[in-house]
Each structure stands twice: as structure tokens, then as C-alpha cells.
Amino acid sequence: MALDTITPTLSIRDGESETIVSAGGSYELGFFSPGNSKSRYLGIWYKKISTTTRTIVWVANREVPLTDTSGVLTIAHPGILVLINGTNGIVWSSNTTRTTNSPVGQLLESGNLVVKDGNNENSDSFVWQSFDYPCDTLLPGMKFGRNLITGLDRFLSSWKNTDDPSPGQFTLRLSFHGFPQALVIKGQRVIYRLASWDGSGVVGIIPWALSISAKGNEFEMNGNDVYYYFSKPNSGAFARIVLNPSGILQAYLWNDPFDWRIYITVPVDQCDSCNLCGAYAICNMKIAPTCTCLEGFIPKFPKNWNVLDWTEGCIRSIPLACNNSDGFRKYTGLKLPDTFSCCGGGSGCLLWFGGLIDTRMIIDSLHDVFIRAAASELDQIKKKMHSSEKRKSVIIASSVIPVTGMVILGLIMRILKKKVRKQGSRKRGCRMNNINEDGEVDLELPVFDLTLIVNATHNFSNDNKLGEGSFGPVYRGTLMEGQEIALKRLSKNSGQGVVEFKNEIKLIAKLQHWNLVKLLGFCIQGEEKMLIYEFNPNKSLDFFIFDKTRSKLLTWHMRMNIVGGIARGLLYLHQDSRLRIIHRDIKASNILLDKDMNPKISDFGMARTFWGDQTEANTEKNCWDIVMVTYLLNMQLMGSSQSNLMSLALVS
CATH class of the missing domain: 2.90.10.10 (Bulb-type lectin domain)
Incomplete structure (x- = not known):
């Protein structure tokens, strides 16, 4: 041209x-x-x-x-x-x-x-x-899908990161293998499945259920086009669906005049991960283990299931006869299985000719799934149902008072369960063993779901970024219950890695001291690795002592309090904790300050531990931290004479 x-x-x-x-x-x-x-x-x-x-x-x-x-x-x-x-x-x-x-x-x-x-x-x-x-955003009236005549494929692709809008790792596409379904894909691997077309409508996890307008959402499937779109809200508010750089799909409404409000986030939890449990298995976050076989099926490799590896799925406990004696067993409350192997049906009726995968419990599911079963299996079911009805009759006739007592007890347990669930609502979604001081598995340290973290930090917004260290960026966030957090997100280019990440969890998960930063939990989901701490509003010590103006805000009393707090924290690490811990990275940027300017020692990625009987090694290693503290004091925290005096006191 x-x-x-x-x-x-x-x-x-x-x-x-x-x-x-x-x-x-x-x-x-x-x-x-x-x-x-x-x-x-x-x-x-x-x-x-x-x-x-x-x-x-x-x-x-x-x-x-x-x-x-x-x-x-x-x-x-x-x-x-x-x-x-x-x-x-x-x-x-x-x-x-x-x-x-x-x-x-x-x-x-x-x-x-x-x-x-x-x-x-x-x-x-x-x-x-x-x-x-489209790029990473779907707007009202914008078609998402394919023109079957021209081959034009309208799909979303995430930004590489917040500074780079070039196509990232994740795409949201309509797949046409089997019946159409919306998939989030990373490279060539399906991460999660959003929705499927069942011949009469769209079912599945839904920004597609974005009921914010009278017309709502439309899925069009004809000889020329297959596409989805959503309409503008009746309120006239701005709405958008975004695939963010982490592969999370979020629907936003503009909450004028304040900010964007996240209306829906997908994935909701770990069960949204595509084919987490394998064939003929159900994912249910409300039970443990998360994956269980459908009734009439057993784990294909039981040893793998014992170590929570469910990928190979389940097989029939009773083989099919493959004749007219076989029947069908009804299952309710299930997410519609992957339609990849679906090759027939219509008007809400689908037929599968392969393993049923990517199935989870959905309370409000409108679909029943019928799975072929052997005649002997169906006979066993009938016998169990008949036996169960007889037992019910006996119980109803002879156990009115015990049942009443059980109802009361059930109400009490339900109230207690709600309290526990409210307190532990953030302990879902990530898979990793917590490690205590002895290196043993410990399930008391909370795990945070990636979706909760994304919401708390406004999708790792630059406005929430507190700074960046060798580990990666640090973000400020607010949990749903209002608690403020500081989140360290491991960068792909970080000099630190999984070893340092686990080391920090291992060392400070059980440490309880006023002058050590408190670890609230962690999250590992996909390639994301994050540590969640209590938020300290006065940033770190270097923010004050290396700035001529802000350093004047530190009174003599504050400086003495900070020095004493650091010393008390080190004394606990070197002597009073069960494992003697050498921090090895004491510096101003690793000393956080709370709202009252009390010091909190942080960043234990480089720390090392020694048992209590290793006194000689401890004496040598302790000097590492002492030298670093002495250097810090000699820099700017104290005046020169007071600094030398305090340094001698610490060393002695």
C-alpha cells in the first residue's frame, strides 16, 4: 500500500x-x-x-x-x-x-x-x-465467538502484564470440538471451562449469568455464526468482562462515583480447574478429599488417590454387559461434563460417547445426568433403596424423641459450623502442606484462594503496590472482612525461588514474638506463589533513616524503641525460640514499622536454623546478624556515640 x-x-x-x-x-x-x-x-x-x-x-x-x-x-x-x-x-x-x-x-x-x-x-x-x-475485554454488544462462513474468530487474550498490552499466556475461546463451550486456555492446555451449550441454552460457570439487564445474555448458534454477547445494564452503568494477566476472568460494574465493582470472578475455587479429578469423578470443595468417584465407580489407581493425585480418575466397579440388560443411573446436582466427547442431542439433551470429565457439584444445577450402568448394579441400588425405606419406617415409628434431640443438636452444630466457616472462609483453594518449625505438616496456617487475593489487591493494581524487593513486588490489600494485608508476590525473575519461599513459611509460621512480622498465610496456585502478612502502615525503617526530611521525625525515644525492639527480636531468634534462627539479612528495608512505630523483623528467605545443642555453630553464626545490626546502627539510626555504645551492648 x-x-x-x-x-x-x-x-x-x-x-x-x-x-x-x-x-x-x-x-x-x-x-x-x-x-x-x-x-x-x-x-x-x-x-x-x-x-x-x-x-x-x-x-x-x-x-x-x-x-x-x-x-x-x-x-x-x-x-x-x-x-x-x-x-x-x-x-x-x-x-x-x-x-x-x-x-x-x-x-x-x-x-x-x-x-x-x-x-x-x-x-x-x-x-x-x-x-x-477484541483484546482482553468484552463490552456490551460485542460478539464473542466465530463466524462460520468467513472463519473470523473473536476471542479474548490477556495482557502480558499491567505495563505490556501484548498478548499474554491466556486466551478465552469458544471451542467447537463436540458442542460449543467457552474455555480459558494457557498455551495449548485448558485451564478451566466456563460454560457449555446444551442445545437450548448456556450452562456452567457464568459471567454468562450476568443478570444486569432485561435482555441479559444471548447465545446465538446458526448456520453462519456461533457467538455469545451480553447487553448493557438497565441502569446504564458501564459493564465489562476482562481476562486479566493471571488468567482470571472478572465481570465489572462501575459503582459511580467510587470505583469498579467486581460482579463475578472465575475461577471461583479449586474445583473450577479443568479435569482436576479425572474421568467419572466429582469435585466438591465442601468435603475432604476434594475428589470422589461417582457412585458405581472406584479409583483407577487407589495408591495415587491416597496421595491426592486424582488425574487418572475412576473406573466402573461392575463392568457393563453391553446388551439390553444394561440400564441408566440418574445423577443430580452436577455441572455439565466436558462436551468434547459429545456428538449428539438437541433441545437440552446431550449424548456422551466417552469418559465424563470435569464434573463438580452444583447445588442449583438444572440438568440431570444419566450414566449407563450394569443390570446387577441397578439391582443392588433397588435393594438398598428398599432396605432404606424399611429402616426409615422403623426409625419414624420408634425414634421420635431421639430424632427431636438430633434436630436440636443439628441446629447447634449448624450454628457452630457457620462460625467456623466465617472464620475460615479464606482457607481454600491452594494446595501445599504447611510446615512448622520441626519441618512437620501443620494445617493451622491458613491458605488463601487466588481469587480472594486478586479481589483484595484489585487485581494487583499499581495503586496498591507498596514496593519491590528481591523476592518480588509487595502489594497492600483488604480482605472481605476488612483486615488489611501486605502481600509478597514471587516474581518469575526473582533471584529467590521456591526454596526461599518454603524456608520463610517454615521458619516463621510458628514464631510468635511482638518484634517479628506476623505471617497470616500463603497461596500457591498455578505459577503464583504468594506470602500474606499483617499490614504495617509505617512502611520500613529505610523509608525514614535514609531521607533527610523524614529522619527528623524519629525522636530519640522512637530510635531507642526501634533499637530495643530489633534487639529483642534477635534475642528471641538466637536464643529463646526452640530452633535457633540466624536471619542473615538484617537491614533497614527488612525492619517494618507498625502504626505505633514498633519494629517488626521481616523477610526470612535467607535465614538458617540450628538446634539448641549446636552452641559453637550458633556463636559463630550469630555474629552475622550482630554485625549487620551494628552496621545499621552506625549508619543513621543512632547518633555516632550512642550508636557505638548500643553496638557494644548488642555484641556483648
């Missing part, structure tokens, strides 16, 4: 105006730099919503950023949008095959950037539209 064919129908420069087009006050099209990046991108964002950072809903040149503000967007004949850099090189184009002699570019009120025929104002037949090429 020759650049001299470019016409001035739509032309604007990044350096001249940040906003190119405004759509009725709802959306803007312009150039932006995401997060901490200096790269420039052409994108669409909400105009009326005022937050600390723009809420981007679409990016044109997400794979090829501009390196400066020389970008120009224009239209080339016969109707192609072109983004050009400072050397007239084409960075991005709409590259449509449709043509028009009078192309006009327009940003619609829906947030859809279109090119249409300027001579036909009433036509909805666009030459090109951004809604056909």
Missing part, C-alpha cells in the same frame, strides 16, 4: 492531541502509555470514568508499540485504518479486504471503532470494526 494514497478523512497526531475521537462522552480513542511503560499505544478507554489510571478496553498496536509521540492514525483508500510512526513506517493497519470509495472513521457510543461508507449513513454494514478484534 502506497502512503501517498492516504486521505485526510481521519488524521491526528499523538503529539498534537492525546484524545483523537470522543464518542458521545462515553469512550475516547487516543494514544497512551500503560503503567510504568514509556511505549505508546493507540487505544480506547472510558471517558466519563475518572480513576488514577485509565481503564483501557481495546488496543490497536498491542504487539508493536511506538517508541515516541510521533504516531499518526489516518485512513488510506479504500478504507483501511493505518497507524504510522515518525519515519512513515506502518506500525499497524486494519488490513480489511472490504472496500468503499468514501471511507469514514468513527468511534461509536458503544466503544466500537468502525470504518464505514460515508455515502450511506444509515448502513450498519461496516467495512471494518474493532469489535471483531
